[in-house]
Amino acid sequence: MESQNDIMYFPVDCVTLHDLYDWSRRRLDSSEVVVCGGEARWQSSVSLRSPSRKVSLRTGRLVTVNEQEVALFRYGNVVYAISEHCPHAGGPLHIGDIESLPDYLCVKCPYHGWKFDLKTGKCIHPRTRQDMSAVVYPVRVCPTSGSLAIGFTEFSPHYFNTLVE
Numbered sequence: 499m500e501s502q503n504d505i506m507y508f509p510v511d512c513v514t515l516h517d518l519y520d521w522s523r524r525r526l527d528s529s530e531v532v533v534c535g536g537e538a539r540w541q542s543s544v545s546l547r548s549p550s551r552k553v554s555l556r557t558g559r560l561v562t563v564n565e566q567e568v569a570l571f572r573y574g575n576v577v578y579a580i581s582e583h584c585p586h587a588g589g590p591l592h593i594g595d596i597e598s599l600p601d602y603l604c605v606k607c608p609y610h611g612w613k614f615d616l617k618t619g620k621c622i623h624p625r626t627r628q629d630m631s632a633v634v635y636p637v638r639v640c641p642t643s644g645s646l647a648i649g650f651t652e653f654s655p656h657y658f659n660t661l662v663e
């Protein structure tokens with residue numbers, strides 16, 4: 499764990515930049531390609547069955563870091579981290595769609611469609627609920643390995659409980 503400007507960075511296990519679907523490619527990817535025994539096939543849904551090469555699904559990834567569930571999204575070489583649980587009613591944000599609006603990059607909650615700015619966490623839609631925010635975290639991406647670290651201002655209260663158990 500590294501610390502900088504009162505932010506502690508915790509490494510993300512098992513997920514790197516390269517494991518995340520790149521949402522900046524969405525317009526290019528009218529469908530996903532799966533390679534089966536050297537033969538490329540286009541399909542709208544992705545099969546992960548062997549011997550097909552694994553292709554990232556169009557979702558974020560759910561990780562647990564600092565004993566907190568966090569949804570990760572990649573847009574180009576930038577990774578955004580937002581609390582997994584939607585502040586409206588707890589919807590799973592990691593399976594939400596990403597929408598690129600003129601001034602915002604948003605995740606759209608799969609439950610009721612509320613949209614949250616991935617940079618600030620602020621609710622963008624519905625406009626009447628702009629008082630609500632999701633928690634967002636800074637993410638460091640290693641330019642060589644693609645490894646990730648998420649920044650927190652404090653240890654989760656659960657962090658020490660699990661160390662004692």
Ligand code: FES
Pocket residue numbers: 584585586587588589607608609610611612
């Ligand atoms: S739970 Fe996310 S919009 Fe309702």
